[in-house]
Amino acid sequence: MSELTLERGLAAFRAEIDAPTAAFFSSCVHCGLCAQSCPFYLETGDPKYTPILKLEPLRRVWENEFTLWGRIKGRLGLQKPVTDEMLAEWEELLYDSCSMCGRCSMVCPVGNDLAYMIRKTREGMVQSGHAPEGLIAAASRAIKTGSPMGLQWKTLAVQIQHVESSSGLTVPVDQEGAEYLVLLSSMEIINFPEYLEAITKIFDHAGVTWTLSTQCFEATNAGIQIGNKDIAAELVERVVAAAETLRVSKVISPECGHAYTAIRWEGPNLIGRPYPFRVFHIIEVLDELRAAGRIKTEGKEDDRLSMHDPCNLARKSGVIQQQRNLMALVAENFVDLKEHGKYQWCCGAGGGVSSNERAEELKMAAFKRKKAQIEEVAPERMVTMCATCRTQLEEGLEAFNMEIPVVGLTEMIAEHLVERD
Amino acid sequence: MRKRSDKTLGESLRDHGLSRRGFLKLCAATASLMALPPSMAPAIAAALEQARRPSVIWLSFQECTGCTESLTRAHAPTLEDLIFDFISLDYHHTLQAASGEAAEEARLQAMEENKGRYLVIVDGSIPGPDANPGFSTVAGHSNYSILMETVEHAAAVIAVGTCAAFGGLPQARPNPTGAMSVMDLVRDKPVINVPGCPPIPMVITGVVAHYLVFGRLPELDGYGRPLAFYGQSIHDRCYRRPFYDKGLFAESFDDEGAKLGWCLYRLGCKGPTTYNACATMKWNDGASWPVEAGHPCLGCSEPKFWDAGGFYEPVSVPLTLGPGTLLGAGVVGAVAGGGLATLARKQRKEEAGTRQPVTVDELEQKL
Numbered sequence: 084m085s086e087l088t089l090e091r092g093l094a095a096f097r098a099e100i101d102a103p104t105a106a107f108f109s110s111c112v113h114c115g116l117c118a119q120s121c122p123f124y125l126e127t128g129d130p131k132y133t134p135i136l137k138l139e140p141l142r143r144v145w146e147n148e149f150t151l152w153g154r155i156k157g158r159l160g161l162q163k164p165v166t167d168e169m170l171a172e173w174e175e176l177l178y179d180s181c182s183m184c185g186r187c188s189m190v191c192p193v194g195n196d197l198a199y200m201i202r203k204t205r206e207g208m209v210q211s212g213h214a215p216e217g218l219i220a221a222a223s224r225a226i227k228t229g230s231p232m233g234l235q236w237k238t239l240a241v242q243i244q245h246v247e248s249s250s251g252l253t254v255p256v257d258q259e260g261a262e263y264l265v266l267l268s269s270m271e272i273i274n275f276p277e278y279l280e281a282i283t284k285i286f287d288h289a290g291v292t293w294t295l296s297t298q299c300f301e302a303t304n305a306g307i308q309i310g311n312k313d314i315a316a317e318l319v320e321r322v323v324a325a326a327e328t329l330r331v332s333k334v335i336s337p338e339c340g341h342a343y344t345a346i347r348w349e350g351p352n353l354i355g356r357p358y359p360f361r362v363f364h365i366i367e368v369l370d371e372l373r374a375a376g377r378i379k380t381e382g383k384e385d386d387r388l389s390m391h392d393p394c395n396l397a398r399k400s401g402v403i404q405q406q407r408n409l410m411a412l413v414a415e416n417f418v419d420l421k422e423h424g425k426y427q428w429c430c431g432a433g434g435g436v437s438s439n440e441r442a443e444e445l446k447m448a449a450f451k452r453k454k455a456q457i458e459e460v461a462p463e464r465m466v467t468m469c470a471t472c473r474t475q476l477e478e479g480l481e482a483f484n485m486e487i488p489v490v491g492l493t494e495m496i497a498e499h500l501v502e503r504d
Numbered sequence: 505m506r507k508r509s510d511k512t513l514g515e516s517l518r519d520h521g522l523s524r525r526g527f528l529k530l531c532a533a534t535a536s537l538m539a540l541p542p543s544m545a546p547a548i549a550a551a552l553e554q555a556r557r558p559s560v561i562w563l564s565f566q567e568c569t570g571c572t573e574s575l576t577r578a579h580a581p582t583l584e585d586l587i588f589d590f591i592s593l594d595y596h597h598t599l600q601a602a603s604g605e606a607a608e609e610a611r612l613q614a615m616e617e618n619k620g621r622y623l624v625i626v627d628g629s630i631p632g633p634d635a636n637p638g639f640s641t642v643a644g645h646s647n648y649s650i651l652m653e654t655v656e657h658a659a660a661v662i663a664v665g666t667c668a669a670f671g672g673l674p675q676a677r678p679n680p681t682g683a684m685s686v687m688d689l690v691r692d693k694p695v696i697n698v699p700g701c702p703p704i705p706m707v708i709t710g711v712v713a714h715y716l717v718f719g720r721l722p723e724l725d726g727y728g729r730p731l732a733f734y735g736q737s738i739h740d741r742c743y744r745r746p747f748y749d750k751g752l753f754a755e756s757f758d759d760e761g762a763k764l765g766w767c768l769y770r771l772g773c774k775g776p777t778t779y780n781a782c783a784t785m786k787w788n789d790g791a792s793w794p795v796e797a798g799h800p801c802l803g804c805s806e807p808k809f810w811d812a813g814g815f816y817e818p819v820s821v822p823l824t825l826g827p828g829t830l831l832g833a834g835v836v837g838a839v840a841g842g843g844l845a846t847l848a849r850k851q852r853k854e855e856a857g858t859r860q861p862v863t864v865d866e867l868e869q870k871l
Contacts, residue, residue: 094858098858
């Protein structure tokens, strides 16, 4: 059986180097602003966590093999090669200390998209056998069982029963021709089953036709997180196949950040063809329903609420106003964190960091930035719309003995629906 | 016109009937002139009060006397006159009363009496050591030998005017007299350049005042010019700069833009590349300056300004390449760039071909 080797890793690096990458590396002015934007650097103070340094393996391959100067150095024997030892050292930098939150890409004065290159560099890390065990296990479970947490339909079926008995509504499954195919994340099914109940109620209230699919219920994409396009493409294909079988025109990505960017932005590029359907985040759908007057609410939360914007949703996808429109519907005492929307700070758990047990300490270090932001505003509860962010906020706030509960926005909307007669 | 140099400045000024109040006003003006904070005025007063008037020898070589003219255009309140009472001007072709051998004797005597302490001011360029010494002589001696003899025991040399500082007009191509600047020839003494064609009179006196107050030379830029006066470009301080920023340019000297006072950049203004104080200090008692009078800056305080292209050609327009050459170069560049891009794309395709897909089984081996 074939193996993952340094040579395969180098070939993957080469294959990832494209015109934007070359332009980015040659235009870096070494200003260090990316460090100032990175929660992992800022909260540890360790200069090795400077974002541009995390890209050194890819940069070295580019310099050595794609630049005139690098080739001249090669002739003179002055090149610094990329070795297995180097990649082993960089594994922590590329996986444990980067949530691909994209804040560095945002602030780079010459417009270098560092998060884009981190994603590319991880391709070479996987191929050379330097991906973290937690992510390898998640990727393999995702391919083999359909869920990165090893969850199967029968578990979901049990949750569906609970939802149906508590709400008195039917959860539609495999309904051909429905308007929306609803995807879930394993994290929600296990930790936040109230999400499924919430959308069941909201869609019933708004008169939306929707369905789950037994063929594919999982929205998350472990291939994106570990950084391998073969696995990522296979997981996207499963969603596309399920949507095509049920002939839906719209697919809804759940309250999960990376699942949305994976299926919404990377998906068609991964499979090399356009989708026969459109993709939305649940928050986008809810805001459209709100705008169309199809969601009627009563009463408002009166405690002081603030909100965490998931990086994938706000900074990377521009979904910023929608969640605020929805908050206005159900909260009368809402206050934004000082830096929010596209300038928000990462919770520290995204980009595969939360699936990588080894990164626990760094993950909590990075959370300190979010904690400081929350302290500044001092809300009674936090609202968010990503299961990974939500788990991280809950764990982090508990670790610092801050009694601030975290709620999902979709559930909060569901609680205020006007009861039908 | 030799003067006794044993009096202090304070004494000398009182002899001329300057009041204490007038003296302090002068010190405050001097402070602002040298871009020093107003709090320095008392320190300047104290220093000037005690300063001995240094002996100054002014040498004129290949020049037009414009620099001296500039200096003598002393305007109210005759600040320059006062400052000239600060020094003992022992030798100056145009201004001295003595002539012939007596004049030369005055120079030699001043050098002897003030050995190591006198200042030499030079205007005009000098035919270099390899040029025919007969190109420019004074009292039968070549400019070169007079300069070298005079600077030998000087404290410092001030090169006034662009000819002395950078070679100026005599050095313009083809430079028939082998003209050289003071700093080309004087290597072992401090040289301050006060370029300009001519320099602003207050800049000349300001440098002398600085030397008197602090007993040392002012801070200089890379061309040996005092930063206090040459630290900023004409363009950065130009009152027409807002028009440049808005893209409003006069296209000819009599168009609507010129009448409305728009930026003269396209008429060849060298303001962006010229460092001088004209835009702030102005000329003739602050009356006006070239750009205010409607003419672009010629760049006269910069090295080689005579050879830097036409005075009326804008600075960013190439002066030698025609449109045909440019177009040709563009085509060659496009073809070469396109070729390289195709090669790179081909290489990338091959590289992408060597990438192997990853399977879960391969991944699991690493667990």
